[in-house]
Amino acid sequence: xxxxxxxxxxxxxxxxxxxxxxxxxxxxxxxxxxxxxxxxxxxxxxxxxxxxxxxxxxxxxxxxxxxxxxxxxxxxxxxxxxxxxxxxxxxxxxxxxxxxxxxxxxxxxxxxxxxxxxxxxxxxxxxxxxxxxxxxxxxxxxxxxxxxxxxxxxxxxxxxxxxxxxxxxxxxxxxxxxxxxxxxxxxxxxxxxxxxxxxxxxxxxxxxxxxxxxxxxxxxxxxxxxxxxxxxxxxxxxxxxxxxxxxxxxxxxxxxxxxxxxxxxxxxxxxxxxxxxxxxxxxxxxxxxxxxxxxxxxxxxxxxxxxxxxxxxxxxxxxxxxxxxxxxxxxxxxxxxxxxxxxxxxxxxxxxxxxxxxxxxxxxxxxxxxxxxxxxxxxxxxxxxxxxxxxxxxxxxxxxxxxxxxxxxxxxxxxxxxxxxxxxxxxxxxxxxxxxxxxxxxxx
Amino acid sequence: xxxxxxxxxxxxxxxxxxxxxxxxxxxxxxxxxxxxxxxxxxxxxxxxxxxxxxxxxxxxxxxxxxxxxxxxxxxxxxxxxxxxxxxxxxxxxxxxxxxxxxxxxxxxxxxxxxxxxxxxxxxxxxxxxxxxxxxxxxxxxxxxxxxxxxxxxxxxxxxxxxxxxxxxxxxxxxxxxxxxxxxxxxxxxxxxxxxxxxxxxxxxxxxxxxxxxxxxxxxxxxxxxxxxxxxxxxxxxxxxxxxxxxxxxxxxxxx
Numbered sequence: 001x002x003x004x005x006x007x008x009x010x011x012x013x014x015x016x017x018x019x020x021x022x023x024x025x026x027x028x029x030x031x032x033x034x035x036x037x038x039x040x041x042x043x044x045x046x047x048x049x050x051x052x053x054x055x056x057x058x059x060x061x062x063x064x065x066x067x068x069x070x071x072x073x074x075x076x077x078x079x080x081x082x083x084x085x086x087x088x089x090x091x092x093x094x095x096x097x098x099x100x101x102x103x104x105x106x107x108x109x110x111x112x113x114x115x116x117x118x119x120x121x122x123x124x125x126x127x128x129x130x131x132x133x134x135x136x137x138x139x140x141x142x143x144x145x146x147x148x149x150x151x152x153x154x155x156x157x158x159x160x161x162x163x164x165x166x167x168x169x170x171x172x173x174x175x176x177x178x179x180x181x182x183x184x185x186x187x188x189x190x191x192x193x194x195x196x197x198x199x200x201x202x203x204x205x206x207x208x209x210x211x212x213x214x215x216x217x218x219x220x221x222x223x224x225x226x227x228x229x230x231x232x233x234x235x236x237x238x239x240x241x242x243x244x245x246x247x248x249x250x251x252x253x254x255x256x257x258x259x260x261x262x263x264x265x266x267x268x269x270x271x272x273x274x275x276x277x278x279x280x281x282x283x284x285x286x287x288x289x290x291x292x293x294x295x296x297x298x299x300x301x302x303x304x305x306x307x308x309x310x311x312x313x314x315x316x317x318x319x320x321x322x323x324x325x326x327x328x329x330x331x332x333x334x335x336x337x338x339x340x341x342x343x344x345x346x347x348x349x350x351x352x353x354x355x356x357x358x359x360x361x362x363x364x365x366x367x368x369x370x371x372x373x374x375x376x377x378x379x380x381x382x383x384x385x386x387x388x389x390x391x392x393x394x395x396x397x398x399x400x401x402x403x404x405x406x407x408x409x410x411x412x413x414x415x416x417x418x419x420x421x422x423x424x425x426x427x428x429x430x431x432x433x434x435x436x437x438x439x440x441x442x443x444x
Numbered sequence: 445x446x447x448x449x450x451x452x453x454x455x456x457x458x459x460x461x462x463x464x465x466x467x468x469x470x471x472x473x474x475x476x477x478x479x480x481x482x483x484x485x486x487x488x489x490x491x492x493x494x495x496x497x498x499x500x501x502x503x504x505x506x507x508x509x510x511x512x513x514x515x516x517x518x519x520x521x522x523x524x525x526x527x528x529x530x531x532x533x534x535x536x537x538x539x540x541x542x543x544x545x546x547x548x549x550x551x552x553x554x555x556x557x558x559x560x561x562x563x564x565x566x567x568x569x570x571x572x573x574x575x576x577x578x579x580x581x582x583x584x585x586x587x588x589x590x591x592x593x594x595x596x597x598x599x600x601x602x603x604x605x606x607x608x609x610x611x612x613x614x615x616x617x618x619x620x621x622x623x624x625x626x627x628x629x630x631x632x633x634x635x636x637x638x639x640x641x642x643x644x645x646x647x648x649x650x651x652x653x654x655x656x657x658x659x660x661x662x663x664x665x666x667x668x669x670x671x672x673x674x675x676x677x678x679x680x681x682x683x684x685x686x687x688x689x690x691x692x693x694x695x696x697x698x699x
Contacts, residue, residue, distance in 0.1 A: 005626060012448035016582035016626030048448060054532065054626055055582030260667075310667055313448045375663050378449045378475065401448030404476060434583075437532070438445035438453065 006052040009045050009304050011311030012372060012401050015054030015434055023063040025138055025169050031057060032140040032430055039433040040167045042108025043083060046115060047314040048401030049434035050162050056432070061110050064169050070094055074175040075133060080110025080168040085249070085298075087173075088290075092246040096175035097233070097290070099131035103345075105247065105295050110168040115398035116160035116358040120209035120294070123350045127360050129159035130353055131174045139166035139425040157421040160358035162397050164431050164442060165422055180242040182234040182287040183209065183294075189281050193224025193328055196346065197364075200228065201324075204348050208232045209293070212346040215272040216331050216368065217265070224331045226346070227279040234287055247291025253301030260308030263371050265340040272343060307371050313401050315381055316367035318349055318360060319393035326391040327364050330384050334368070337380050342369040356418040357441075359396045367399065378402065397435060405440040415441070445534060446585070450665030451476040452534030456525045458570055459539035460507075461489040463639035464589065466496065467654035468537060468661050473500035475662070481525045483508040512540050512562040518569035522577070532581050535665075536574050539589040540567050541608070543641050546601050556603055563607035568614060575618065578627040586629040587661065588615050592673070594633065595682045598697035619670060630664060632657075634674040650675055 007014040019041075022028045031038050037056035044051055052058065061081035067090055068077040074096055078087060084098055085105035091097065102117040113135065118127040125131070134147040137158055144166075146155035158165045186207070190196040196212050204210045207230035214226035236242040297303055304312070319326045327346065334341055345367040352361035370377060385395065385407055394411035395403050409415045422431070422442060429442060436442045446452045453476050457465050460482030469480060480497045482505070484490045490507040497505050506528040510521035526533060542562045549555045571586070578584035593601065594608035612631060619629040636642065636651040657674045664672030673679040688696065 005624065010448060013446055013450075014626065016624075049445065054445075055580070311448070372448060372666060375659075375666075378451065378666070402451070403447075405453075405478075434445050438447060 006041070006044070006058060008048045008050065008052070008401065010047040010313050010401055011304055011307070011309075012313065013049050013434070015049070015052050017053050017056050017058040019058045019060050021060050021063045023065075025136065025143055028059065028064075028138045028167050028169055029143065031059060031167075035428070035430070037430055037432050038167070039431065040080075040110060040114070040163045042081065042111030043106050045104055045107045046111065046398045048399065049438060050115070050398060051111065052434045053432065054434055059167055061108055061167070064110070070096055070175065074177060075172055076175055077170060077172040078109055079170050081108050083108055084112065085247075089246040091175055092178070092181055092290070093244050095178055095244060097178045099125060099174055099176050100128040101294050103295060104298055105291075106298060109171050109173070111163075113159060113168055113171060114161060114163045116353070116355050116360070117398070118349070118360050120211045120347070122360055123204050123210065123348045124208055126350055126353055127355075127358060129156075129355055129358065132159075133172045133174055135171040136169045137166040138169055140428060140430050141425055153421060154425065156354040157356050157418055159353065159355035160397075161355075161418065161422075162357065162435060162441070163433065164436055165425050166431065178233050178244070179236045180234045180239055181244050181246075181290050182239050183231040183290060184234045184238055185229055185231040185286050185288045185293060186284045187280055187282070187286065188228045189226075189276065189279050190228060191222050191225045193226070193331060196224070196226050196228055197324060197327070200346075200348055204230070210348065213275065214331065214344040214346045214366075215276055216334050216341045216344050217269045217272050219335050223335055224328070225276060227276065229293075231288070231293060239287055247289065247295065247298070250299055250301040252299065254303055254305040256305065258306045258308050260310045260373065263307055263340070263342070265338065268340040268342055275343060310372040312369055312371045313381075314367060314369055314399040315384065316365060316396040316399040317384070317388040317393050318363055318365040318396075319388060319391040320361070320363040323391035323393065324364055326387055326393065327366050329387055330366060333380060333383060333387075337376050339370060339374045339377050339380050344368045356414040356421070357397065357412055359394065359398070361394070363393070367396075397439070400435070400439075403439060405438065408439050408441065445532070445583075447476060450585070450668065451662075452585070452665075453477060454479045454529050454531050454533050455535045455537065456481045456483070456522075456529060456533055457537040457539065458483045458510075458521070458525070459512075459537075459541065459589070460484050461486060461493050462539045462541075462641065463654045464634070464637060464657050465537060465539035466493050467658035468539075469493065469497050470500045471658045471662050472535070473497050473502045477502055479504040479529050479531065481506045481508060481528045483510055483521055483525050485509065485511055512542075512566040513558060515561060515566045515569040518566050519573040522570050522573040526577055533578065533584050535585045535587060536578070537587045537589070538567050538570065540570070541589065543601075543604055546603060549603050559603040560607050563604065564611045564614075567611055571615075571618065575622070575627070579622075579625045582626040584627050585665070586627070587665075588629060588631050590615070590631045590633050592633045592635050592678050592682050596686045596693065596697075599694065600698060628668065630669065631671045632661060632664070632674065633671055633678070635678045637674075650678055650681065
């Protein structure tokens with residue numbers, strides 16, 4: 001047990017906790033013997049305070065390892081502490097890819113399920129929980145095997161439940177067969193937000209993967225201009241020398257905190273301009289490696305240090321299709337308030353799942369990286385919350401570090417069901433986190 | 445819990461009826477604060493400030509009485525305030541202080557000693573208790589109201605400025621002692637602030653109102669800067685003033 005300062009990927013609001021390791025279900029269950037408060041932590045890639053607990057016990061899940069053999073039908077059981085990266089190192093050479101991956105491979109499977117992460121294929125394939133066939137969950141009231149058919153109510157409370165229903169120790173995942181390690185990518189540049197959104201609405205269905213990078217710093221007619229990349233797995237027929245090589249780890253790393261203010265309106269504007277200019281106007285069928293396509297930022301270790309000591313917040317919301325104009329309004333509000341934001345990620349969501357606190361729901365999602373510093377930022381984001389709520393949308397807990405607790409129940413209408421289940425599994429309220437306290441998701 | 449911008453939910457304000465403390469409380473409540481416990485020496489003023497906190501968005505407010513002339517009571521005051529919040533504390537503001545009339549005080553040993561008691565001894569006793577409790581919870585911030593007057597003590601108010609200087613320097617060390625505990629301490633060094641404490645004194649350059657100070661506090665909570673100046677330019681002004689030759693300093697500081 002070591003006392004450590006923990007914070008999220010955005011490096012705001014650190015807190016101190018006793019960090020413990022455990023390599024078996026029995027040892028995990030032991031944590032609930034005392035009255036200590038507990039939360040599990042994976043690789044610390046949630047942006048805010050989801051995987052920290054001031055004054056409590058934080059279970060670092062990385063000793064919950066082990067990847068079972070991949071069955072002929074593509075099912076594999078792995079420890080909750082296994083990262084998507086580790087799984088891919090093993091599975092890609094055997095011809096299997098993960099069914100869903102977020103923008104980084106450096107997440108633990110347990111953490112990914114707890115946040116019910118989504119990827120570029122959400123419009124077709126949904127989020128991670130829809131591809132998990134079974135998991136083991138250690139709670140203060142016992143150990144459960146959960147799946148969409150067994151203990152389904154616990155399974156769907158845990159998907160997106162931010163670790164508050166228990167500690168996931170292992171999961172069984174349905175992998176996706178692939179024949180090469182390449183994606184055939186269509187890249188198109190659009191000089192306005194309307195044209196991108198129009199194109200995505202019309203033709204995203206033709207691609208397995210789709211995402212757009214949007215420039216939020218340009219005002220006027222070109223507001224929200226951006227680059228749309230879509231693709232599908234290449235087959236052996238598509239490439240001359242098919243290979244199945246797993247992505248390599250980061251070659252470069254940011255060795256220390258950049259000065260706060262390195263990423264300011266000027267540099268961010270320049271970066272966004274460059275990004276837009278460098279992208280081809282239209283390039284179709286270009287093969288890209290899995291790593292380049294899915295995890296571009298994994299090429300630079302500790303890139304969050306570029307934001308300096310003050311850190312940054314990521315703001316991600318989703319709104320139904322009928323309120324696509326909320327995306328336009330949000331970008332307008334940001335670009336007019338002078339709050340700098342790095343390239344925003346725009347994506348279409350398919351239908352949501354039964355996860356009580358699962359984030360994705362059909363429509364649009366926009367994610368923004370915002371350095372902490374501008375005095376107007378807290379208020380601008382509060383205004384965006386109101387807009388999102390009025391549009392029937394919500395904020396993603398895994399990214400959040402500043403939402404007001406007053407808005408949580410309205411954004412997540414099944415919160416009361418979640419709380420009832422949580423109370424059943426954890427009557428003494430031992431499972432909590434700084435996020436859960438801040439958003440009043442559970443008691444103290 | 446506080447959020448990514450350092451906006452707290454549970455707050456204790458010692459000296460909660462001062463104009464600056466009230467302005468800060470208003471801003472905090474308008475942001476994320478839902479529970480505030482205000483401590484002060486006058487129940488009527490406390491009730492008034494508590495009502496205002498509610499109007500600005502706090503859902504739970506309470507008050508604690510104390511007398512800053514009695515340092516032996518400081519720990520009781522802090523305990524009572526923490527208990528009344530009943531949850532983890534995100535921010536403790538220490539805005540306890542007395543300006544006094546230097547000309548009256550400097551001829552009266554007992555009154556001079558009282559200046560030290562109120563401006564430094566009581567706050568240090570309270571800080572000791574606060575420090576222990578926040579370290580135990582593994583998170584929290586302390587905001588201590590100092591003054592730019594503490595940077596270089598001037599003859600016209602050596603008792604007040606001197607006491608603030610003591611508190612300010614002590615807090616610099618205290619802040620360092622907290623590294624690695626999850627707790628942080630920030631110093632607020634305002635310049636001349638138009639308030640009831642300074643009523644009747646004439647304005648000097650870089651004077652501000654209390655709301656401007658509160659704005660700078662909100663920005664300071666977000667940035668985490670160890671010292672928050674208000675207005676921010678005073679950091680540079682005093683960076684120069686502190687190095688003036690003494691005769692020149694006396695001339696400048698006498699206005």
